[in-house]
Amino acid sequence: MRQVDLRDALRDVAAVGPGMGVLGTSFGLLVVGSGLDWWWAPVFSVVVFAGSLEFLLVALAVAGTPLAAIALTTLLVNGRHAFYGLSFPLHRIRSRTGRVYGVLALTDEAYAIYTAPPATSLSGPRILTGQALMQACWVGGGTVGALAGSGFGLHLPALEFVFTALFVVLATEATVAGREATGPLLAVACALVAQLVAPGEMLLVAMGLFVALLLVRHRFSAAREAARA
Amino acid sequence: MPDTGDPGTGHLVAVVAVAAAITVALRAAPFAMSATLRSSALVADLARHLPAGIMIILVVHLLSDVPLDSALVGVRELVPVAVTVAVHLWRRNALLSMATGTASYAVALALVPG
Known part of the structure; x- marks a missing residue:
C-alpha cells in the first residue's frame, strides 16, 4: 500500500470513524447489559459487521426469538444493502481477496463515502483501507464498551435509548429520502395491526404484510401505466 | 432491554451465523444480478420504499415493550x-x-x- 492511499483513506473515514467508535461503545455496553459475555461484542462486529442490525440481533437473541424471525428481520433490515452494489466502485479493486473484503464490508458508511466521488479518482487500496479503518473503529468501540461494562459494572438505563434513537434516525432519514407519505403510513398501519393480531410474532407479520402491500401497489401502478400507454 | 438471562451459546452462534450469511448474500447479490433485473422497475420501487417502512416497523416494535x-x-x-x-x-x-x-x-x- 502506498502512503498516499493510507493518507486518503484516513481523510475519507475522519468524518464517520469517531461516530462509529462511539456507537460501537454503546453497542458493547448493550451486549454486556443484556447478560452476554464481553467477547460477543467483537464476535458480532467482526462476523456480521452491520451496525444497526447488530443492536437488533442482541435484543432478539436475548429474547429467545426463533431463527426464522431473525432470518426475515436480517433480510429486510439489511435488504437495502442489496441495492448498494449497483453503484459501489468494486471494479477499482484488482485483487480477488480485496474484492471479497470489499463486498463483506459494504456497510452504509462505506457506500456513502465511496459512491460520492468519481470512481476514477479512487484506488483499490484506498477503498479497502478505508473500509478496514471503519471496521476497526466499530470493533474497537464495541470491545472497549463491552469491557467497560463488564469490568466496572457500568450500567446506564438511559443508554438503552441509544438503540431506539438509532432506528428513529434511520426511519426519519429513509422517510425523507422516499419523498412520499403513503409507504410510511402503510408501515405504521402494518405494525399496529401485527401488534394487535400477533404480538408474539409482530416483526414477522408486520414486515411480511408490508412487503406484500408494496408488491400489490407496484402491480397496480404498473397495470395503470400499461393501461395509459 | 429486559434481562432474560442466558439465551444459550448454541442459539447465539446460530443467530450470528444466520445473520452473517444473509447479510453477505445481500451485499453480494447485485454483483451477481443480471442487467435486466438490475434495471427492473420493481427493484427500483422496492429500493425507494422498503427502507423507510422497515425502519418504522422496527421503531414501533421497540416501543411496544x-x-x-x-x-x-x-x-x-x-x-x-x-x-x-x-x-x-x-x-x-x-x-x-x-x-x-x-x-x-x-x-x-x-x-x-x-
Whole structure:
C-alpha cells in the first residue's frame, strides 16, 4: 500500500470513524447489559459487521426469538444493502481477496463515502483501507464498551435509548429520502395491526404484510401505466 | 432491554451465523444480478420504499415493550422519540440527534421513574 492511499483513506473515514467508535461503545455496553459475555461484542462486529442490525440481533437473541424471525428481520433490515452494489466502485479493486473484503464490508458508511466521488479518482487500496479503518473503529468501540461494562459494572438505563434513537434516525432519514407519505403510513398501519393480531410474532407479520402491500401497489401502478400507454 | 438471562451459546452462534450469511448474500447479490433485473422497475420501487417502512416497523416494535398501564409512562417514551425526530429534521446530524434524544430520555426517566 502506498502512503498516499493510507493518507486518503484516513481523510475519507475522519468524518464517520469517531461516530462509529462511539456507537460501537454503546453497542458493547448493550451486549454486556443484556447478560452476554464481553467477547460477543467483537464476535458480532467482526462476523456480521452491520451496525444497526447488530443492536437488533442482541435484543432478539436475548429474547429467545426463533431463527426464522431473525432470518426475515436480517433480510429486510439489511435488504437495502442489496441495492448498494449497483453503484459501489468494486471494479477499482484488482485483487480477488480485496474484492471479497470489499463486498463483506459494504456497510452504509462505506457506500456513502465511496459512491460520492468519481470512481476514477479512487484506488483499490484506498477503498479497502478505508473500509478496514471503519471496521476497526466499530470493533474497537464495541470491545472497549463491552469491557467497560463488564469490568466496572457500568450500567446506564438511559443508554438503552441509544438503540431506539438509532432506528428513529434511520426511519426519519429513509422517510425523507422516499419523498412520499403513503409507504410510511402503510408501515405504521402494518405494525399496529401485527401488534394487535400477533404480538408474539409482530416483526414477522408486520414486515411480511408490508412487503406484500408494496408488491400489490407496484402491480397496480404498473397495470395503470400499461393501461395509459 | 429486559434481562432474560442466558439465551444459550448454541442459539447465539446460530443467530450470528444466520445473520452473517444473509447479510453477505445481500451485499453480494447485485454483483451477481443480471442487467435486466438490475434495471427492473420493481427493484427500483422496492429500493425507494422498503427502507423507510422497515425502519418504522422496527421503531414501533421497540416501543411496544412500553407498559400502557400509565399514560405518563407512554409520554415518557414518546417524547424522547419526538425530540430525536425533531433534532434530526433540524440538523440532519445522526450523532447529535441520538445524543439529544438519549439525554432527553435520561431526563424523562428521572422525572417519571419506574
